[in-house]
Amino acid sequence: MKLSKKVWLVVVIVIFAVALGVLFSIYSGQNGERAQLTDRMSNAQTLLPSLVANREKLEDQLTQAKSLRDESQAKFPEVLRSIEYGEDFFKVAYGQNLYSMAAGCGVELTSLTASKPSNKKVGVVTYSVSSFAIVVKGNIDNTLDFIDAIGTGIDYELRWDFQLPWSVNVKSVSMSSRGATINLDIYGYKR
DSSP states (O other): OOOOOEEEEHHHHHHHHHHHHHHHHHHHHHHHHHHHHHHHHHHHHHHHHHHHHHHHHHHHHHHHHHHHHHHHHHHOOOOOSSOOOOHHHHHHHSOOOOHHHHHHHTTTTEEEOOOOOEEEETTTHHHHHHHHEEESOOOOOHHHHHHHHHHOOTTTTTTTHHTTTTEEEEEEEEEETTEEEEEEEEEEEEE
């Protein structure tokens, strides 16, 4: 079966028309995408100056926040690298000597045991916590005065920023006729 020249011409014209239709639809789609990209680019160029200004404000705020953080951290001591338990530790924690504190309250410190420091997270702050068991001999009134002195740690001659990083939690007190055993945790601020 042989096709005539007219049929071939119609087939070629139809193929050419279909090809032109496909090319036109692709061109129209590309043109629409180009228009959308142009709109997006003009919107981005409009937003760019405000975003740059906002970035500069945020960088200034970040610088101020870092400065405030550094000032705050300067008020707190660094992480305890080593702790000497007993008198030296309590000198640091309270600004006074535990044994002289006991003597001042009229009790005798007979035993002091301590655990290794561990980390405890409270909210976003991490503390270095050391547990102590203290045994004292003395009358009940003096023992209660000593417990109050440990729990409050108040020494009004010291500057407040020195006392701030430390906190004491008296966990339990066991009293007998021979004396008292005081279990407490000392919390130290940790970076």
